[in-house]
Amino acid sequence: MTEIPTRSSGTTDPPSIPAGKRVWIDGQLVPSEQATVSVFDHGVLYGDGVFEGIRVYNGRVFKLATHIKRLHESARAIRLDLPYTADQIAEAVRATVLANQQHNGYVRLCVTRGPGTLGLTPFRCPRPVMFIIADDIRLYPEQMYSDGMAIITASTIRNHPAALSPRIKSLNYLNNILAKIEAIDAGVMEAVMLNAQGFVAECTADNIFIVRQDDRETVVRTPPLHAGILDGITKQTVEHIARAAGLRMEATDMTRHDLYTADEVFITGSAAEIMPVTQIDGRTILDGKPGPITRKLIEAFHQLVSNDAPED
Structure with a gap:
């Protein structure tokens, strides 16, 4: 029988951060435990940002250009100026995959509005934050x-x-x-x-x-x-x-x-x-x-x- 997740009672230990992983964040590959965003980031405070979930097969990032195009469209729709060009984003994704030796896996590419003031106004966030995670994933048994x-x-x-x-x-x-x-x-x-x-x-x-x-x-x-x-x-x-x-x-x-x-x-x-x-x-x-x-x-x-x- 397949085990189905259940609601937590609140007494379980928090999940650990994957050891040995490196996360790309605003131009740098850093150990996963050091990859953080500000508590004042509007992505954290209001869910203000966009993302893509991308597969890696045999070391190749599947439909990378298509995903980046959709990321740009999502960003434009919410008036979020991406801090990098499409080519720069593609290179950053490939670098993250390579750094994590992710031959087959999953990439999460996120762009947040960035740190700002308390309140909904997005235009007080000087610069967006982009980070990229490459890891294994298995949604279903x-x-x-x-x-x-x-x-x-x-x-x-x-x-x-x-x-x-x-x-x-x-x-x-x-x-x-x-x-x-x-x-x-x-x-x-x-x-x-x-x-x-x-x-x-x-x-x-x-x-x-x-x-x-x-x-x-x-x-x-x-x-x-x-x-x-x-x-x-x-x-x-x-x-x-x-x-x-x-x-x-x-x-x-x-x-x-x-x-x-x-x-x-x-x-x-x-x-x-x-x-x-x-x-x-x-x-x-x-x-x-x-x-x-x-x-x-x-x-x-x-x-x-x-x-x-x-x-x-």
Whole structure:
């Protein structure tokens, strides 16, 4: 049986900082225990900043240029001037990966508004702070990739896109965290979130897809951007793989009914990669096993990243 995280009683020891790691922070690689930001940083005080989560495969940073482009777009959307050029950021990411000998792993690239005064005004923060972490990551047990995972529908809805665009990958993830708590309380590891109109948006940390098959064709569907989702880079990669395999892709509004009656369901994310979903809200998806299309996409994705993970 897979062990599901539970709420802490508050008596457990705090997690230790990974020993021997080096973190890039504003132009310097420092030991992880020395990598700190100010308590007056608006990223700490208000979640004012942006980030990217990036995979490393065989020493290559997957879709690095695409991630940096999205980082720039997120920063522009919140009127945050990045302190480095795209080339400088790419070089800093590669240097961090190399310094940590991270052949296969995960990079967290963060830019905060920087230290400022108490109060919301961002323009009293003289300069943003950028830091880069390269480490191992495993969101889900390996067994789930072969057997599938159970998820729930959260009662916490996705933030309205007119309040905070989900296309901004911001440091403020409280909306997602509240839904994640619901998942943990329900004994599962992920939750799908609906938008204000009741349509399926995305999971707390992943995009979601369904597969419908009939005698004529197979269709892979995912919520459209207007549903209030992050346009995930792994999501984009999977869509490209699906089309290359001759599958029809549709971005369309979906309800829980569409999830419950799908032939296959899977989720995607940089950290999660591609994860089959075999149960939603206690309802088994078809025969309760990862479907053939999901398995085919997982195989094609692994082939892509193992052969020559593209950095563009």
